[in-house]
Amino acid sequence: MAGFEILDPTVEPRRQPLTYVPRPDSLKGKRIGLVENTKYNSDKLLVRIGDILKQEYGAAETRMWRKHNSGVPAHAEIIEEAKRTVDVVVAGIGD
Amino acid sequence: MTTRISSQRYAVEDFHEALELCYSKGWTDGLPVVPPTEPAVRAMLEAVGLGPDVQVAFITNRQVAISAEKVAINAVMAGCRPEHMPVVLAAVEGISDPRWGYHGPATSTGGAGVLMIVNGPIARRLDFNCGDNLFGPGWRSNATVGRAVRLVMRNVIGTIPGRLDRGTVGHPGKYTYVIAENEAESPWTPLHAERGCRPEDSAVTVMAALGPHQFYNQLSGTAAGVLGTMCDTMRNPGMVGQPNYCVVLAGEHMRTIAADGWSKSDIRKYIFENTTSTIAHLKRTARVPGAIKAEDETATRPLVLTPDDILVVAAGGRAGSFSCYIPGWASRTTSQAVTTVIKERRP
Numbered sequence: 001m002a003g004f005e006i007l008d009p010t011v012e013p014r015r016q017p018l019t020y021v022p023r024p025d026s027l028k029g030k031r032i033g034l035v036e037n038t039k040y041n042s043d044k045l046l047v048r049i050g051d052i053l054k055q056e057y058g059a060a061e062t063r064m065w066r067k068h069n070s071g072v073p074a075h076a077e078i079i080e081e082a083k084r085t086v087d088v089v090v091a092g093i094g095d
Numbered sequence: 096m097t098t099r100i101s102s103q104r105y106a107v108e109d110f111h112e113a114l115e116l117c118y119s120k121g122w123t124d125g126l127p128v129v130p131p132t133e134p135a136v137r138a139m140l141e142a143v144g145l146g147p148d149v150q151v152a153f154i155t156n157r158q159v160a161i162s163a164e165k166v167a168i169n170a171v172m173a174g175c176r177p178e179h180m181p182v183v184l185a186a187v188e189g190i191s192d193p194r195w196g197y198h199g200p201a202t203s204t205g206g207a208g209v210l211m212i213v214n215g216p217i218a219r220r221l222d223f224n225c226g227d228n229l230f231g232p233g234w235r236s237n238a239t240v241g242r243a244v245r246l247v248m249r250n251v252i253g254t255i256p257g258r259l260d261r262g263t264v265g266h267p268g269k270y271t272y273v274i275a276e277n278e279a280e281s282p283w284t285p286l287h288a289e290r291g292c293r294p295e296d297s298a299v300t301v302m303a304a305l306g307p308h309q310f311y312n313q314l315s316g317t318a319a320g321v322l323g324t325m326c327d328t329m330r331n332p333g334m335v336g337q338p339n340y341c342v343v344l345a346g347e348h349m350r351t352i353a354a355d356g357w358s359k360s361d362i363r364k365y366i367f368e369n370t371t372s373t374i375a376h377l378k379r380t381a382r383v384p385g386a387i388k389a390e391d392e393t394a395t396r397p398l399v400l401t402p403d404d405i406l407v408v409a410a411g412g413r414a415g416s417f418s419c420y421i422p423g424w425a426s427r428t429t430s431q432a433v434t435t436v437i438k439e440r441r442p
Contacts, residue, residue, distance in 0.1 A: 006113050006130045008103040009122050009168040009250040014158040038428075040384055069428040071199025073156065 024088060028058035033086035035078060037070040037093060049090055100133055100147050100164060117172070122250055124242065124270060128172035139167035142177030143184060144440045151184055152191035154252050156198045161187060165251045166243075173243035178221060179236060182299055183243045185437040186211050189301035190244070192433045199429040200303030201254045206262030207424035208269040209244055210304035210341060212408055214276050214287035215297030217437055223275035227412040229343065230274065230307055241271025266306040274343070274410050281409035282353035289359065290434040297439075302339055302406065302432035303424035312348070313416035318355035321348050321418075322362065326369040329420050330398060335382045339404050339423035339432045342366065345411025348418045363402035371395040400427055
């Protein structure tokens with residue numbers, strides 16, 4: 001068989017700029033947002049984390065949002081409310 | 096619409112070098128692939144009348160646009176013929192539908208495969224297997240269409256096992272998981288017609304699915320007897336709160352159930368009512384958290400939210416007292432089965 005060419009089946013994902021805001025030097029007096037991903041015990045874990053941030057790091061308050069499900073990003077309402085009402089957000093997989 | 100194929104090209108000396116290149120690049124599912132040459136890819140595109148750059152789907156959370164060209168390349172690699180391309184495209188559209196919720200089932204430790212059920216005239220014309228050895232090897236259409244979708248997931252969307260596909264145990268259906276409904280012998284309304292398509296349409300239903308669970312009933316001559324056996328094994332879920340179950344009823348069971356005059360709706364209702372578990376049982380077997388309360392002994396939980404969440408399909412060999420059920424993956428809020436009409440030609 002003579003030489004031939006084959007085609008690349010892959011693609012590169014679109015690149016999105018992603019920048020983090022600076023981490024606060026201290027959590028003292030900060031309002032903490034907790035984003036719960038609907039999995040078993042993720043709410044309990046986040047409540048515990050929130051309590052530690054208040055008791056040991058001086059955070060002022062916590063509030064929690066619940067995502068639609070664990071397979072999707074936090075929905076727009078969460079993002080908008082978080083921007084308005086908290087200084088720091090804790091999110092992660094609870095499983 | 097451009098006709099230019101824009102994918103990067105690799106020059107190879109022969110078939111062996113092409114195959115090894117595909118392996119070394121990580122483009123295969125572990126099995127050998129057909130080298131995707133431009134003529135073969137063009138034949139795929141021409142079969143559906145799509146330009147290479149046409150976007151057929153978009154996976155939001157991966158920010159990946161899936162072009163007709165990339166689907167065609169992966170379909171060639173999987174061993175599809177051009178006439179399979181419409182089915183592959185429809186399945187790719189299905190898994191890209193927000194209701195299917197790509198990220199969850201594709202990525203989860205739960206290890207779902209993409210169960211594809213093909214209905215309508217195209218299933219017969221392309222000889223999709225709906226009979227003996229239903230989930231087994233031996234039929235090109237079943238083997239290559241499901242494989243093409245999995246290669247699109249891997250190569251285009253980046254769903255690579257061990258990286259973005261974190262299935263803990265997975266299952267063999269992640270190579271390919273395609274069946275057709277035996278519409279010729281089924282006494283019932285075909286699945287796609289129940290799900291909003293016209294009976295004369297061809298359609299593919301995609302469901303995020305765990306492996307098939309076979310059950311056996313050679314003793315009963317009644318619908319309730321056959322389905323009672325199935326429900327007894329089915330009610331102990333591997334997970335709790337699945338969005339869908341697919342029930343695949345093969346020849347002997349199909350005829351027994353139909354002889355009692357049961358419709359698919361009757362079957363769904365029976366299964367729904369006979370697969371509940373008590374909350375106490377689910378807690379006792381560590382499927383639901385919490386201490387068991389007195390009321391948990393009588394409070395029950397259904398397997399799925401509504402009878403309509405059970406997909407009933409007539410398929411499998413004519414002989415043998417076996418049928419199966421297939422649990423869906425995760426929950427109704429994370430993934431639902433989606434039925435997509437197969438368009439033979441695009442604009």
